[in-house]
Amino acid sequence: MILTETITRRLLPPPLRLLRRTYTAKPPPPHFYTLFPHSLPSGPPPSGLFNLPPTILKSLHREFLKSQQSVHPDLTQDPSLKRAAQNTSAYLNTAYKTLRDPLLRAHYLLRMRGVEVEDEAGSVEDMVLLGEVMEAMEEVDEIGDEGEGRGSGRWERAWEVNEGRIGEEVKALEDAFARDELEKARIGCVRLRYWRNVKRRLEDVLEGRGRGVGKG
């Protein structure tokens, strides 16, 4: 028993030894932030910053790729190890994708604190917000209806206005997390989600226009 273990330990390349030791015993999944100690040394807010500037995002990406390399499922033939590696790899993917995006990051941070943003039964109380969103969406549709060529200046303006809104909401989230005001952060998530939807619709309009030009 001891002998086989020593042999496998010797035969396996170092990262897989780590893998067997760390992941087959099914420990509780580690905190997303702790998976990237080099890029996110101070952890989640309020100790660390909520906003991740481009330099940190770059370093996060590098660290993510490095970790993925070390747990790549193709490094082993052993089926059980392979499965463990696949799980770890998928988990790393989720962690990276979550931390990379401000909205997903905010959702994750709130969920960790027991605050559910996507409450199915919940409804939006902020009528001013809903009115603004409706107006923005209607404007995007109008821009789309105007068709190709015309209205492209209007699209640019709408895009800029919306990017401004997104920037403001991300900043508000930063403040809320820095002060540990979770309810404020939850509301910020809902708002950000709406402006993201407007952004997606603007992108759809542009793509639709692009296709139209291609056809003609």
Place this chain on the structure above:
Amino acid sequence: MRKICLPPLVLQKIIPSKTTDHYNNPRNVGSLPKNDMDVGTGLVGAPACGDVMKLQIRVDKNTNTISEVKFKTFGCGSAIASSSYLTELVRGMSLEDAGRIRNTEIAKELCLPPVKLHCSMLAEDAIKSAIKDYQTKSNRGPPTLGKNLL
């Protein structure tokens, strides 16, 4: 290398046809002049999807029934289908009956899966708030309000 995609036809077979029909050909899309005294507007949103739904009704004062109804929904297919179906349902209905519509009716008719139930709830909220808006706007002192004041 070509990416293999699930053909839309297969998808259409999985999703119940009534939902796709209301999604592909939504009925009564548009707006009514919201400042008209006989128009009630309901504006609701769901944080779960980031959906926003506007439902407007024009009410015939004499019969107290809904004579015209329009909606605009920016959201997922189920939300669009729910509001489209609702507009067909409430046209010609009395305000009282329309206010009694339950989301389960909509969900059942459209065969919405459990994860999409909130879309039908949104539609229910929308008609309720449109009725409320009409009542506060047109009467400014309806019997119910008088009772509340007493």
